[in-house]
Amino acid sequence: MKITVVGAGNVGATLAQRLIEKNFADVALVDVVEGIPQGKALDMRQSANTLGFTHKITGSNSYDITAGSDIVVVTAGIARKPGMTRDELVGINAKILREVIEKSLAVSPHAIFVIVTNPVDTMTYLTLKVSKLPRNRVFGLSGVLDGGRLAAFIAEELNVNASDVTPCVMGEHGGSMVIYPRFTIVNGKPLSELVDEPKQKALAERTVNGGAEIVAIMKTSSAFYAPSASVAHMVNAVATDSGAMMNCAAYLESEYGLSDVVIGVPVKLGRGGIKNIVELPLNAEELAALKASAEAVRKTIAALPAQ
Template sequence: MVSSGVRLISNLSKISIIGAGHVGATCAQRIVEKGYADVVLVDIIQGLPQGKALDILESAPILNFNSRLSGTNDYQATANSDVVIITSGIGRKPGMNRTELLLTNRQIITEVTHNVVNYSPNCIIIMVTNPVEAMTHLAIQVSQFPRNRVLGLSGVLDTARLRTFIAAELNVPIAAVSACVLGQHGRNMVVIPRLSTVNGVPITKT
């Protein structure tokens, strides 16, 4: 039984991605290649999302996918999205701490979230912009969405990175590695060694 606030991925028809940088464009590429949904890629830079979308679409005859992908500078094209993935904002520059990053990206995410809610009031928001915990909380406040409709990307990414590093260090297939990372996406994240295993054996015993 699925609650009214949650939708299965198989029922999705439209995903919008805000921010056409490396993360946003790569996300768009993976979604259309997998055939999960049609995608709208949005950015404030004129020509950027349109160019990225065209580059990705030109691979369709080779990779044999049929999902539609468009790039735009107009939020109106995102109307009635099932999911909106927010990747916009600046990355942390050398010497910049997370507080400085928060103050800069807060204004961006506030404006983006208002636009998202205006055109897709029933969507699910996935926050990627850093600092992701703070930006996710901000999006909940601005959107007034229930918490199960605003998600932050954090533990899954950090866990995937840890699995990759363990596999490389021990020279084993990534599929053989399980791991768990909890907490903040940053310096305070917590690795659980006993839950980090290779073929079921904790790395503490290898």
């Protein structure tokens, strides 16, 4: 198996490290900045003797090294800067993403695409439209990361292990994401039975602002350990054909009463990408929140530059 990671910044390079250390695939690391992917890949190769991995990792500014990839993970793009509007961010990252998809597909026509570039729901939607691939082969990072953040906060609150939590975070990977306490399970019990409503709302609010909290603390950087771990978890499910269920940004075709939009929903991942989308039995209030989140994504999709 061969996996390409496009973007050798903190998220991309850490993801490449996690993947090569799993030792189930060769890894190609690509970036537009000369020397960065080459140097980071060389550095990782020099850990093979110590860590015992036998697969190859290479770095380049050219997509030639990515040929024949089974999975392409796209982390390339810019973060929103002070004074930049959301529409400006969408326009810049859309241009980057189009180029990445076209160059990747040219040499890896059978690849599955995992999108990390923000705003991820909109960029996943754009990837589907540009690539014209079936929806099972294109999905994005959303609920795995947001759920991991929720699980960490619940673990702190209830003094349990984060691994004891099965989180449920759906909708936009952003301000309108929806946390479902009724479907978030802690040691077999719903979160809605373990904490009162004000505490549920506080946990949800902290999850929504989970990335911003890290930026506020670090000042000059954003999260990359949890995002890279989340993507590695998704890639592992595809590579091993596990069928594991997790919340990912996926294109809907009538599920939850929504169509022609990408939002975070529970899916089962395996060798072909998305095996199926899982529809939870949401009540009227829960479904209304999900549809409101989808509308927020539609507004960002509307900001995509016409081509």
